[in-house]
Structure formats: C-alpha cells, structure tokens
Amino acid sequence: MTEEKILTEDEAIIIKDLLKECLESYHTKGKNVTDKDWLKDVFMEKINGITEEKALEDAETIVETVDSFSKNMHEMKQSEQQGISKESWLANHIQQDIGEDITVEKGEDLSLLGESLYLQNMNMAGQSIERYSENDIEVVESTETEDYSLHKIKELAMDIGKNASAYGIQSATSTAGSLLAAKIMNGEHIEPNQIIQEAFKSGVDSSMQIVASGALKIASENQLLQYLPESTPTTMIASISSIGVEGVKILARVASGEITFTKGIEQFARLGVSVVKNFWSIAKNTSVKEVVTKLLPFLGPKFTVIAETVGTVLAFMGGTDFGKLIVDTKVKVANVAKTVAKTAVQGLKRAKDFVSNGIKKAAKVLSKIFS
Numbered sequence: 545m546t547e548e549k550i551l552t553e554d555e556a557i558i559i560k561d562l563l564k565e566c567l568e569s570y571h572t573k574g575k576n577v578t579d580k581d582w583l584k585d586v587f588m589e590k591i592n593g594i595t596e597e598k599a600l601e602d603a604e605t606i607v608e609t610v611d612s613f614s615k616n617m618h619e620m621k622q623s624e625q626q627g628i629s630k631e632s633w634l635a636n637h638i639q640q641d642i643g644e645d646i647t648v649e650k651g652e653d654l655s656l657l658g659e660s661l662y663l664q665n666m667n668m669a670g671q672s673i674e675r676y677s678e679n680d681i682e683v684v685e686s687t688e689t690e691d692y693s694l695h696k697i698k699e700l701a702m703d704i705g706k707n708a709s710a711y712g713i714q715s716a717t718s719t720a721g722s723l724l725a726a727k728i729m730n731g732e733h734i735e736p737n738q739i740i741q742e743a744f745k746s747g748v749d750s751s752m753q754i755v756a757s758g759a760l761k762i763a764s765e766n767q768l769l770q771y772l773p774e775s776t777p778t779t780m781i782a783s784i785s786s787i788g789v790e791g792v793k794i795l796a797r798v799a800s801g802e803i804t805f806t807k808g809i810e811q812f813a814r815l816g817v818s819v820v821k822n823f824w825s826i827a828k829n830t831s832v833k834e835v836v837t838k839l840l841p842f843l844g845p846k847f848t849v850i851a852e853t854v855g856t857v858l859a860f861m862g863g864t865d866f867g868k869l870i871v872d873t874k875v876k877v878a879n880v881a882k883t884v885a886k887t888a889v890q891g892l893k894r895a896k897d898f899v900s901n902g903i904k905k906a907a908k909v910l911s912k913i914f915s
Contacts, residue, residue: 550720550771550849556728558768559850560857562759565590567861570755571739579754580607586758591765602778606757609782609822610750616818617790618747630810630817631705637821638701641828644694651692653832654700660836661707661820662894664844668714669889703893704824705817710888711843712816715787716809716881718845721852722874729860729867740862744789744796752792756785756854771846779826780842783819787847788855790815792870799873805880812881813888819843 551559566586573582583603587594623633642650743749760781764772772781791812798808827835856874860867 550846551724551769551853553724553728555769556724556853556857558763559759559853560725560728562762563755563854563857564861566755566759566762567740567858570751570758579750580604583607583754583758583761587761587765590762594765602761605778606754606761606782609779610753610757610786612822612825613753613783613786613790613818614748614750616821617814620814620817629705630814631702631709634705634708634817634821634824635698635701638704638824639698641824642697642701646692646694646697648692651697651700653827654697654704656836657824657827657832658700658703658707659894660840661704661711661843662892664840665707665710665714665889665892667844668711668848669885671889704820706888707892708817708820709813710816710885710892711820712813713809713881713885713888715791715815715848715851716812717878717885718848718852719875719878721788721849721854722856722871724849725853725856725860726868726871729857729864732860732864734860734862734864734867736863736866737861740858741866744792744859744862744866747793752789752855752858753782753785756789756858757782760785760850760854769850772850776842777838779822780839780847783822784842784847784851785854787815787819788851788853789858790855791852791874792855792859795870795873795877798877799869805877806884808877809881809884812877 569586570582577585580600580603583606584596584599587599587602588596591599620630620633624630628636638654642654740752743752760772761778763769764776764781765774767774794803794808794811794815797803797811798805803811823835823839826839852874856867856870859870
C-alpha cells in the first residue's frame with residue numbers, strides 16, 4: 545500500500561488525548577449504563593451544538609455497526625472452518641439478497657460496486673487507473689444492455705468478495721499509523737492494564753471499538769482532523785474503529801504465537817470483507833449509488849492509517865510493552881503481507897461492463913470517489 549501523510553503528529557496527539565478521556569469515562573460508567581447511553585452522554589458533553597436526538601441517533605448507529613462487524617467476523621470464521629472462503633461467504637450473502645429475479649438494474653448495481661472497490665484497491669496499491677470524468681456521462685450513450693444471467697450475477701458477487709478481501713490484505717501492509725502512534729507515545733511509560741489487554745485478546749469484547757468510535761466521532765464533529773471531516777458518516781467512523789481495534793487483536797494473536805503470520809494476514813482480509821458486507825447491508829436499505837458516493841470515498845489509505853493509529857494508541861494504553869509488541873509485530877506482518885497483497889491485487893478483475901460502454905453512464909458516480 546502506498547504510504548502518505550494522512551495524520552500530522554499534532555493530530556495524532558489529539559486522537560490520543562480523546563481516546564484517553566473516553567477510555568477513562570467508559571471504565572468508570574455504571575454497570576447498568578449501556579454502550580448506547582454512554583456514547584449519547586459523551587457526545588452531549590463533548591460535541592459542540594449537538595442535539596440529544598442526534599447524539600442518540602449517532603450512538604445507535606455506532607453500536608449497530610460495531611455489532612454487525614463483530615457478527616460478520618464470527619460468521620466468516622465459522623464458514624471458513626466449514627471450507628467456505630471469506631470471499632464466497634460475502635458473495636453468497638449478496639446472491640441471496642439479489643434473489644433469482646435478475647434485472648439489469650441489479651446487475652448494474654453489482655458492477656458499480658465491484659468497479660468502485662477495484663478502483664480503491666488500485667488507488668491503495670499506487671497503480672495508475674482510469675479516472676472517470678463526469679463528462680463521460682455526456683459522451684457515452686450506449687443502447688446496449690448487458691445480459692445479466694444468474695451465472696453473471698454470481699461472478700460479479702464473487703469479484704466483490706475478492707476486492708473486499710484484497711482491501712483487507714492491503715491494510716495489513718501499512719505501518720504508517722503504527723509508527724506514528726509509537727512516536728507520540730515515546731517517553732510516556734504506561735504500566736500494564738489488564739482490562740485493556742484482555743479486551744484486545746478477547747474475540748468477543750467490543751469495548752475498545754466503542755471507545756474508539758466515540759473519540760473519532762468527537763474529533764470529526766468538532767473538525768479536529770483534516771481527513772475526518774464533519775461530513776464523515778457515523779457508520780464509517782465505527783468501521784474505522786472496528787478495523788483498527790480488530791487489527792490489534794489479530795496482531796496480538798500473531799505475537800503470542802497463537803496464529804502464524806500467514807493466518808494473521810488472512811484474518812486482515814476478513815476485516816475488508818466485513819466492512820464491505822456492512823456497506824452492502826446499507827445499500828439494500830438505500831442504494832448502491834449512495835454507498836459508492838458517500839462511503840467508498842473514505843475506504844482507502846486515509847481510512848487505513850487513521851484506523852491503525854487509533855488501534856495502536858489504544859494498545860499502548862494497555863501498557864508500553866504491549867504497545868511496542870504490537871508495533872513490532874505489525875512491521876513484521878507488513879513485510880510479509882506486501883507479497884501477498886501484490887498477488888491479490890494482480891488477481892483482481894474489472895467489471896467488464898465498465899470496460900465496455902454498457903454502464904459508463906455511472907461515470908458521474910465513480911468520479912466522486914477520488915474527488
């Protein structure tokens with residue numbers, strides 16, 4: 545993955561301070577206070593001008609997104625134990641939702657989502673890609689219609705699964721966020737915190753995702769980070785937090801010897817698949833166009849570096865030695881992942897519909913990804 549300056553050191557310190565405040569608040573909340581209620585109260589206290597209704601809505605969105613992310617990870621693990629790959633798991637969900645009533649519109653939606661994910665993978669890999677222009681919509685008016693058979697739908701769904709997996713693998717190659725977190729935590733010795741460490745070592749504990757989501761939502765709404773503007777969808781913020789925290793969980797398992805480097809990289813691939821599965825669920829209730837224009841633009845290097853920084857800073861708050869272990873492990877995993885990512889990206893296919901004129905009317909939508 546191409547490394548670029550996403551966060552300044554000052555911005556990383558802002559994230560650290562917010563995480564520390566939210567972590568302390570979370571660990572002192574009453575036992576009967578739900579994650580939703582805690583988030584709502586924190587937003588009311590920390591976000592300028594937010595209404596109680598909006599605070600509750602954002603809190604509900606975060607809890608739902610974090611829960612669905614964790615559920616996805618659990619289901620993928622079970623499916624893989626039964627010989628069903630993570631890519632097939634996602635493709636199967638998409639096919640079930642599409643049903644047997646195949647229409648051109650459904651086929652074009654899958655082509656649009658697949659092409660959008662492909663473009664983001666190429667962006668992360670630093671490869672030159674065709675940049676769609678809004679002008680394309682004016683000059684390309686094809687009368688051809690793609691024949692979207694059941695077989696074609698299955699192929700498109702599987703391509704989406706492969707692109708989602710490749711995105712997750714590419715996120716494993718990044719070290720920018722880990723190294724930045726290590727830099728700002730340098731010189732600050734933190735004693736081991738078993739509560740935090742156990743949260744990272746547990747496969748079911750989502751407390752760190754909730755804390756991270758709260759901190760990033762505050763930063764976004766108060767316009768404290770350049771690449772996390774106020775317009776960032778709340779579900780995206782929860783996805784960033786989930787990627788960051790789950791990434792540390794994977795690295796902790798690698799560091800302990802519980803899983804190999806190769807297995808760790810495979811689990812990073814699950815992170816990408818889980819995010820895209822959540823996007824697909826949103827698209828069912830809104831539209832693929834909505835997801836492509838409002839969510840997918842965030843799914844790139846910026847998303848990855850912020851997620852990695854958040855997860856690593858929280859790891860350091862579990863103890864300086866634990867944080868250093870996570871950083872050292874990420875550097876080692878990243879070196880191995882680069883070869884795996886290169887192979888994964890080379891194996892991706894473009895949606896043929898976009899190479900032809902059949903669906904370039906969606907160029908206006910795609911142009912927004914890199915705007």
